Amino acid sequence: MLETTTLKLGFLPLLDSAPLIIARERGFFADEGLDVILVREHSWANIRDRVSWGLLDGASMLAPLPLAASLGLAAPAVPMLTGLVLSRHGNAITLSEPLCQRLESYQLPLGEALRLAIREEQLSLHLATVYPYSCHHYQLRSWLEQHQLEPDNDLCFSAVPPNRMLEKMEAGELDGYCVGEPWNSLAEQRGSGRIVATGEQIWPNFCEKVFAVTRSWAERNPNSHLALLRALKRACDWLGQPAHRAEALELLTLPPYLDRLAGLLEPERILPLMPQFHLNNRPDPADAAFLLRQMQQCRQWSGDDIEQVAAEGFRPDLYDRIASGN
Amino acid sequence: MPLDVLLIDTEPGRIRTLTDALHALGHRVVATLPNAETLSTHVQQLQPDIVIIDMDGPDRDTLDSMAAMSRTEPRPIVFFAETGQPADTIGEAIRAGVSAYVSDGVQAERVKPILDTAIAQFNAFNELRLERDQALDKLEERKLIDRAKGLLMKHQNWDEEQAYKTLRKLAMDRGQKLVDVARHVIDALENLLDNAKR
Structure with a gap:
């Protein structure tokens, strides 16, 4: 028995919101007896607050966001959890063309060139990510650390909405960013930047977006929750078939969803940077623990009960129930 | 302060x-x-x-x-x-x-x-x-009902009152809103008239 059948789910107009949109447009929610309204939101902060305060039943979220919400890192703590990974990969780091040319002129490996420019030549670099509690943010820091840079001392960070990143870099206000598509391949195509690393290279097979609800909602609506997860998993599998790519893009272009943004998503160009929807949808507490350590490292979180927070936030047991058909 | x-x-x-x-x-x-x-x-x-x-x-x-x-x-x-x-x-x-x-x-x-x-x-x-959105919706609804009425008048040779009464009766019989019945009538009659032209 479904506890509730009329549901409101939140999404941002991004490529990896596709599973929610496909589940609705292809009737997968309806097949589960669910009447789902998709609400296009304007920011991750809105999504967090509206899910926390019960104005949305659930949402597609950045993988670190339900953990940050549970810990109360940026807002009053509301425990959240995920039983389904919606996508993996899809991010990339792009540096501006002028910066790339300067680094090239040193004729050194990239990391050495960056250290020389910043530490010897006092170049002050300004990089952007979309949100402080995002894989983009931690991946950019990881990549800098892989090149022996100290993110907190060597550079400046800021948050910029995805659709404004490229124009800010072209205006010389940013030297680079870490973001999802189409803003990386578009920079290359316009000759204003170069992709220097993909999320897949930095953290292979890591989760990117998850479907999250509050713990109290999950406890009140166990069957409706599983029905939602089943419909979304079906959408992820559907998206995983190359034959559906064109139709998927067509559905994403519909007015309530990605609108004009979808017009920038030319399949051939972004293919290498496509989020993977069906690679593996099982949430792994080890991934959550890894994200929590990132939060500690950049001093967003000072707690230490990593294992417990990870196990409560990423719930493979829920995934296993829908995957086994129970 | x-x-x-x-x-x-x-x-x-x-x-x-x-x-x-x-x-x-x-x-x-x-x-x-x-x-x-x-x-x-x-x-x-x-x-x-x-x-x-x-x-x-x-x-x-x-x-x-x-x-x-x-x-x-x-x-x-x-x-x-x-x-x-x-x-x-x-x-x-x-x-x-x-x-x-x-x-x-x-x-x-x-x-x-x-x-x-x-x-x-x-x-x-x-x-x-x-309120503004609802007012706009109302205006749209009235336009649809007028169009359905016009089509019925043309198709059935009815006067305005008879066309309106028929729409009202259809709505009551089906338990639908007047505007939804109007949409149905428009779909059905426009198809008919299109086919008739061919």
Whole structure:
């Protein structure tokens, strides 16, 4: 028995919101007896607050966001959890063309060139990510650390909405960013930047977006929750078939969803940077623990009960129930 | 003591009414911006006590990020829900679609009247917008009903009254709204008339 059948789910107009949109447009929610309204939101902060305060039943979220919400890192703590990974990969780091040319002129490996420019030549670099509690943010820091840079001392960070990143870099206000598509391949195509690393290279097979609800909602609506997860998993599998790519893009272009943004998503160009929807949808507490350590490292979180927070936030047991058909 | 307020809102009309209301409370509105593009410069220069932002813009994440990054700075900014506001106020603000960020050290009880004013203005604006949308819907509905009536008159050689009565009866029989019946009639009759032309 479904506890509730009329549901409101939140999404941002991004490529990896596709599973929610496909589940609705292809009737997968309806097949589960669910009447789902998709609400296009304007920011991750809105999504967090509206899910926390019960104005949305659930949402597609950045993988670190339900953990940050549970810990109360940026807002009053509301425990959240995920039983389904919606996508993996899809991010990339792009540096501006002028910066790339300067680094090239040193004729050194990239990391050495960056250290020389910043530490010897006092170049002050300004990089952007979309949100402080995002894989983009931690991946950019990881990549800098892989090149022996100290993110907190060597550079400046800021948050910029995805659709404004490229124009800010072209205006010389940013030297680079870490973001999802189409803003990386578009920079290359316009000759204003170069992709220097993909999320897949930095953290292979890591989760990117998850479907999250509050713990109290999950406890009140166990069957409706599983029905939602089943419909979304079906959408992820559907998206995983190359034959559906064109139709998927067509559905994403519909007015309530990605609108004009979808017009920038030319399949051939972004293919290498496509989020993977069906690679593996099982949430792994080890991934959550890894994200929590990132939060500690950049001093967003000072707690230490990593294992417990990870196990409560990423719930493979829920995934296993829908995957086994129970 | 007056507080310095910075407003970020995409609706010019609402900026005006909210500014007036805050002035009436004795506060200063130090800047109004349509988006947060130049926000960090404004915050550095003007040092507002509170930033009020429309939740329908893409810029809230910039403020969330400034809050996260400012923690180690001398005067960090904090999401208003973390400043000890009553749960009701937080819920009302989220429902009304307005959010706020507060400079650390400004007392919660000084922030609350400002929040209440913003919530009231946003709610009033939302109501107006709803009324306007409903009025537009009504107009659209009337147009559809008129078109269905016209088609029935032409197709059945009925007068206006008979066409209208038939629509009303169909709606009652089917338990549907008049406008939905009108849509059906338009679909059915336009197909018929199109086929007849061929």
